[in-house]
Amino acid sequence: MINNDKIKIENVNLYYGEFHALKNINMNVKEKEITAFIGPSGCGKSTLLKSLNRMNDLIEGVKINGKMLLDGIDIYKDMDPTMLRKRVGMVFQKPNPFPMSIYENVAYGPKTHGVKSKSKLDEIVEQSLRSAAMWDEVKDRLKKSALGLSGGQQQRLCIARAFSVNPEVILLDEPTSALDPISTMKIEDLLVDIKKNYTIIIVTHNMQQATRISDKTGFFLHGEVVEFDETEKLFSMPKNKKTEDYITGRFG
Amino acid sequence: MRNKFDTELENLNLELIKMGSLIENSIETSARALINQDLELVQKVNEFEVEIDEMEKTIESHCLKLLLQQQPVASDLRLISTALKMITDMERIGDNAEDIAEIARYLVNQKYIKDLVHIPQMADATISMVKRAIDAYVSKDKELALQVCKDDDIVDDLFQLVKKELIEKIQENTENGEQAIDLLMVAKYLERIGDHAENLAEWVIFSITGQHKTK
Numbered sequence: 001m002i003n004n005d006k007i008k009i010e011n012v013n014l015y016y017g018e019f020h021a022l023k024n025i026n027m028n029v030k031e032k033e034i035t036a037f038i039g040p041s042g043c044g045k046s047t048l049l050k051s052l053n054r055m056n057d058l059i060e061g062v063k064i065n066g067k068m069l070l071d072g073i074d075i076y077k078d079m080d081p082t083m084l085r086k087r088v089g090m091v092f093q094k095p096n097p098f099p100m101s102i103y104e105n106v107a108y109g110p111k112t113h114g115v116k117s118k119s120k121l122d123e124i125v126e127q128s129l130r131s132a133a134m135w136d137e138v139k140d141r142l143k144k145s146a147l148g149l150s151g152g153q154q155q156r157l158c159i160a161r162a163f164s165v166n167p168e169v170i171l172l173d174e175p176t177s178a179l180d181p182i183s184t185m186k187i188e189d190l191l192v193d194i195k196k197n198y199t200i201i202i203v204t205h206n207m208q209q210a211t212r213i214s215d216k217t218g219f220f221l222h223g224e225v226v227e228f229d230e231t232e233k234l235f236s237m238p239k240n241k242k243t244e245d246y247i248t249g250r251f252g
Numbered sequence: 253m254r255n256k257f258d259t260e261l262e263n264l265n266l267e268l269i270k271m272g273s274l275i276e277n278s279i280e281t282s283a284r285a286l287i288n289q290d291l292e293l294v295q296k297v298n299e300f301e302v303e304i305d306e307m308e309k310t311i312e313s314h315c316l317k318l319l320l321q322q323q324p325v326a327s328d329l330r331l332i333s334t335a336l337k338m339i340t341d342m343e344r345i346g347d348n349a350e351d352i353a354e355i356a357r358y359l360v361n362q363k364y365i366k367d368l369v370h371i372p373q374m375a376d377a378t379i380s381m382v383k384r385a386i387d388a389y390v391s392k393d394k395e396l397a398l399q400v401c402k403d404d405d406i407v408d409d410l411f412q413l414v415k416k417e418l419i420e421k422i423q424e425n426t427e428n429g430e431q432a433i434d435l436l437m438v439a440k441y442l443e444r445i446g447d448h449a450e451n452l453a454e455w456v457i458f459s460i461t462g463q464h465k466t467k
Contacts, residue, residue, distance in 0.1 A: 208323055235325045237462035247325045249254045 006031035006169060006199040007052065012066035014047060016059070021047050023223040025066070029216075031168075034191060034200045036210035036231065039220030040246070045203050048220070049171050052201070053088040054081050070169070086113060089162030093174040095154035097146035097161075102129075102138050105146045105157055109165040124164055132160035133190050152183025159190065170194075172202040176209065188213050207247055211235050219243045257322050264314055264335055265390050271307040272386035274300055275342050276379045278349040279445060283375035286356040286438060287368050294360075297353035304346035308339045327459075334459035338389065341448040341455075345382065348441045348448070355434050365421050365428045371435070374410045374442040377403065381449035388456045400453035401465065407446030414439040 007029040014022035022044050029035050037045035047056065054075065056062045068075050075084050086109075098105050106125045115121055125142070129135040134156045138149070146157055155175060162170055172191075176184040191200055192213050204210050210217050211231060218228040219240075227234060227243045238244045245251050278300035285293035315336045318324065324332055381400050388397040418432040418439075457465045 207325065211325070236329065238326055244326050248328050249257070 003030040003032050005029065006071065008067070008069040010067040010069070012051070012064065012068060014051060014056070015063040017061040021223050025225055027218060027225060027228055029199060029201060031199045032195055032197070033215040034195050034202065034213050036214035036217045037201065037203045037220060038205070038207060038210055038217060043220040044223040045220040046173055049173055049201060049203050052171055053085050053090055055090065057081065086165045087167055088169040088171060089165065089167040091155070091158050091162055091170065091172045091175050093177055095151055095158050095178070097149070097154050097157050099145070099147060101143050102146045102149070102157060103142040106160050106164045109161060113165055128160040128163040131163050131194060132156045133186060134160065152179045152186065155179060155183065155187060156190070159187070167198070169199045169201070172200070174203055174205060177205060207235070219246060221246070260318055261331065264311070264318070264332070267307070267311050267314065268335060268338065268386055268389060271304065271311060271339065271342055272382060274304050274307060275345045275349065276382055278304065278346055279375055279379050279382070282349040282352040282356065283372055285353050286359070287372060289356070289360045291357065291360055294353045294357045297350055301346050301350045304343060308343045311335060311339045330459040330462060334389070334455045337455045338452050341451045345445050345448045348445045352438050352441050355438050359431065359434060362431060365431050366417065370410050370414045371438055371442065374407055374414070374439060377407050377410065378442055378445040378449055381446060382452065385449055385452035385456060388453060389459065392460055394457055394460045397453040397456040401450050404446045404450040407443055411439050411443040
């Protein structure tokens, strides 16, 4: 099966003031695949991830040039950020549930986008929580505060919240780095399970995680993509010596 | 930054060198046991075999420990998985040397139907192959490994030569048949040792290039 390019990144440069954070990035992300970004801290991988749903817009002094296309549409020129964020969801490193009930956390997005019907919202909440593999765990306490959930459950709730507006792409920034191994495994299984419906990009410092779940991996260093290839190739026979040195722990 | 891991890999190299020299000794001793018709040397080969089996287990558990603790990737992963594959071939070489020693035990009181010329040459050629295959692994020398692969032809040619001579001996006198078959088996074991040594070299090439050698 040949998947289409969901996201095209063309000659993208990003500056935080004087600091050149992304240097001439070119990359195509295929739909219904999991793409992993790896690299040492400060290499630009999170910056690129955030740029994909314009999370950098509000940071002062950020300048971006080049093109980022979602299904061929320039997300910086021809797309409203609210619409972009409906289509491209984001999950952060630290679970950040809203200080409200489990139900309200998931219903928040659809409500913002104009869904008013109680039965429709119920359906979305159940469906999203099921997709995040936590419906059975929380169905009897939907009205309870989300802050009472464990860290792993909170993170899956955040993933459910991302599902609730029916996005096409899900971006995850180190989603399991604060979680125990069981919760991590649940989220990894979940991501592999949902990739049939979503295009997923994940930033991770856990290289074994990248090898377990991703189809493609990009290695970033000093704001550049050093190597972007099929995950299995990149981790077994990297083409670039810098990639080899990083993944085998010789620097980084 | 990865001192402990590098030390462990260095130890793995030393263990493979040690196992390599054990099997070289074992081939050499089994060939001498046959030529000199010496039961003490047969016994020595049996002792080598026990040591080789032990060594295989030691290296295997070392590799598994490294896989568990280091979760190696890229060249590290290939190095360790190659070591795991190589010890299987090395252990088989040890078995073949023991098989030769057992035939030597059986022939210890028989007068040979011909001078043993090419069998010792086969033994020398396989010993050299094993030694260089291990060297190639340790020094990550692809050219050396390729050379070892080529040298299997020398062993194969010698086998054909031995076979031809033994057929002539049987044609001369059918009573030579039984010993000729025993000697042919020795040559066949050496030919198998050559194949295992070639496998060793092919694994070395895989560990260096990430690609299996195409025949």
